[in-house]
C-alpha cells in the first residue's frame with residue numbers, strides 16, 4: 001500500500017478525489033468563460049443584439065408671432081415648448097420682415113437678433129445674427145438630440161436598448177425660448193422715397209418656431225439564413 005492509499009483508504013477514493021478537484025477547477029473556469037463570451041455576442045442585461053429597422057414617428061410643433069417695431073425698438077418673442085411624451089429633435093427659429101416702405105440700396109431696414117435660452121432645459125448655446133428686411137432675415141437651427149435628422153435606417157449588431165439610448169433628448173429642449181429682435185430702420189431722407197413721400201419708421205417683424213419632435217419605432221429585421 002502506498003502512502004496516499006494509506007491516507008485515503010483505497011485507490012478508488014484517490015480517483016474520486018482527483019476527479020472532484022479537476023471538476024472544482026474546470027467548472028467555474030468554464031462558466032466564467034461562457035458568461036464573458038455571451039456578453040460579447042449578445043444577451044445579458046444590455047439586450048439582445050441584432051438587426052433593426054429604426055423609424056421616427058414625427059410631428060412639428062409650430063408657432064409664430066408678429067410685432068410692429070419702430071426704429072431701434074426691441075421686441076421680445078417667447079415660445080413655450082412642451083413636447084409631452086415625444087422627444088425633441090431640433091428647434092428652428094426664423095426671423096422675417098419686409099421693408100415695403102423704402103427698400104433699396106442704403107435704405108433697406110435690418111434686424112439684429114439675439115436669443116436667451118436660459119429658460120430652456122439643457123440650456124442650449126445662445127445664438128445671434130443680423131439680416132436685411134427682404135424676407136427671411138435670420139434663422140437658427142438648434143439641435144437637441146445629437147445627430148438627429150429624422151432619417152430611417154437599419155442598425156446591425158446593436159441592441160434595442162442601444163438604439164433607445166442613442167435617440168433620446170435627455171429631457172432637454174422644453175421650456176421658454178426667448179428671441180429678442182431689434183429693428184434698424186434705414187432711410188435716405190426726405191424726397192428720396194421711391195414709393196411716396198412717407199418715410200418708413202417701422203416694420204412688422206415675425207418670429208416663427210418649429211420644433212421637430214419624434215418617437216421611436218424599432219422593428220426587428222429577420223436576418224437571412
Ligand SMILES: [Ca+2]
Nearest residue numbers: 102107109186
Ligand atoms: Ca427702409
